[in-house]
Amino acid sequence: MDIKSFVLQKAREARLGARAIAKVSSEHKNNTLIKMAEALRKRTQELQRENNKDVFAARKKGLSKAMIDRLTLTKQRIEDMAKGLIEVSSLPDPVGEITKMWKRPNGMMVGKMRVPIGVIGIIYESRPNVTADATALCLKSGNAVILRGGSEAINSNRAIVNILRNVAKTEGLHEGVVTFIDIPEREAVLEMLKLEGTIDLIIPRGGEGLIRAVTENSRIPVLKHYKGVCHVFVDRDADFRMAEEICFNAKVQRPGTCNAMETMLVDAKIAGKFLPSMIKRFKAAGVLLKGCQMTRKLDKSLEAAKEEDFYAEYLDKILNIKIVKDIEEAMDHIAKYSSAHSDAIVTKDHERAMRFLREVDSSAVFINASTRLNDGFQFGLGAEMGISTDKIHARGPMGIEELTCTKFIVFGSGQLRT
């Protein structure tokens, strides 16, 4: 069979799965997720054996240490996948929720009800845990998932999918709820992206290159996450202690994440007082600091920040510091350089806090809290399918609610159009 027909067949199977899972009760879905977790735990050895094949091949191909680390399924990681499934099983089921309802003058009641999206395609890179995490979120929200992992993880992904599908079958679900494109050819991805009408949504998870390629080639709507170039603005009326804690946390707590701060903006009025101890603390923590001209007047030891540095997502212990005239200049800087991911202000001034909140256009805007808190668990949404930097459908952490859409429902008593 050619690749095109193969992918189409898989997508059609997922379509049937989607129709079936949409009607399944919450209890049935939750039990299945728990059984899936148990099966992953029971079959840890088998999973590691399959995973070893991938790791061996990766070593032979000379992949980087970081890539091999991401690829490796330790016992702990398998346990984490199982825990993830159980966590998702405990979330409330969004399907069938009536989000609002109102009465029209002619007596009909109009409302909106949450329903599954249908078939969700996940295109991802080397982390095999995405296979289980994405399946859990899609299944709980009443969707079928069609998975396309990186070719370097194909044995691991195939093993995980086999376990999940077997449980689905044993539990009386349609097997099409978890579908896997288990051929390594890149062409398969391109074929997937053409199946508008069979696949309803594509979520790419991985580096910028993957995401751009998916977006450019897809006829199916894509929910994506580009880079995180995040800012904290220390206003003239900030509590210095709080500002220092927030900025330090935003940069240092885990610099390799998308919601870590890349540029600290400091109000010129307090820069002289605020910066010395802050700089000292960053230096002590091994952060490489790049300053604007004014910052370097205060501390000549800093490297000069170049124009392109303000666009960079360092994902590392590197930070730009820029002194700005006021909140206006801070927001202008953010509008120009921010990736619209997570931006924060630290201030005691109510009016400026609320202006920043209203006018900064990012997936999450913080008053007096660390940008690192932009996360599904931190926000109380439960597990998440990444953080969307899109403006259509979902923005910010995507929980199970974001994997549903709404339909209008009408309770009538014979109403006609006149």
Next chain:
Amino acid sequence: MDIKSFVLQKAREARLGARAIAKVSSEHKNNTLIKMAEALRKRTQELQRENNKDVFAARKKGLSKAMIDRLTLTKQRIEDMAKGLIEVSSLPDPVGEITKMWKRPNGMMVGKMRVPIGVIGIIYESRPNVTADATALCLKSGNAVILRGGSEAINSNRAIVNILRNVAKTEGLHEGVVTFIDIPEREAVLEMLKLEGTIDLIIPRGGEGLIRAVTENSRIPVLKHYKGVCHVFVDRDADFRMAEEICFNAKVQRPGTCNAMETMLVDAKIAGKFLPSMIKRFKAAGVLLKGCQMTRKLDKSLEAAKEEDFYAEYLDKILNIKIVKDIEEAMDHIAKYSSAHSDAIVTKDHERAMRFLREVDSSAVFINASTRLNDGFQFGLGAEMGISTDKIHARGPMGIEELTCTKFIVFGSGQLRT
């Protein structure tokens, strides 16, 4: 200047307009809309003069009567555009609305706030009134609009846009809030569709050909409306009088619309009793009826419905009648043939009513009401930007709320990630 640069320049102007309009107060936006309505009324003669050029060219090109009708700006249509602007001015402003807010264990308050999407591209065909209607909805929801109308209406559209832009300028808004691609070349559309990052959303309005072409070529998210193949299912426990009124209304009240019924499904248990008077009424109204085999046993005068008829959007006084065994078969038929636009059940049985409501996956599902009611005004949303048959972002009538997205907002008091 080449077409690519021309379109890019327009889109960048719209981008600046978007940043400006996002912050404008509701009052300022409403006043501008009212002034725009007044200007259209005052300059009716000028608009008709420009429109005559288009109508003349269309006649010369031999366009169909229906197309020329859609193109023509009568005094009444100009008045309707003005009224539309005023109606939108009176709707509540969605921007800044906090749709929910909750408290986390660490004390931070997390919420969602409605914000504009940014730059919305509208690609449409020959009706010049879309120019004013789309502008009103985008502007009210804090977005900039970039308009691309059909080349056959270019003089009319240019004249409308000039009036709207002049008012925007006089009222102190950025001119980029209403931007018009005023060159007739088709290439301009393709260039528009590549401007991911500058244009945030594309809404095509027109026939299926236009919509498919836009979807296939766009790198920007598209909200679209495919055809409406709508059903009414008359259940065994229907009130016959109500069922007859609803079916008649759904087919006959305005057959050329997307929410008109194309197939009537009738429960076999009551078909013999229900159909004769229903068929008589349809025939008297000049509806051409196509029946399934069983229906034709009841009434041999009916034409036979072919398989492809059940996929057809007639937009005319033509109706398929199909007798089904039960609600199960009715829902299977709908799942197979419906365009997921508007589907209704008529029944007095609560359980079947609720099953239909839950399980039929269409943009609007009706119990005991006419499918013709699937409409922004009928639902109480005010003016609408068409009816989305998509499942991502917006589904069903798209009001101004659907032209916004949400961002997460956080009120903290020094919260950090631990």
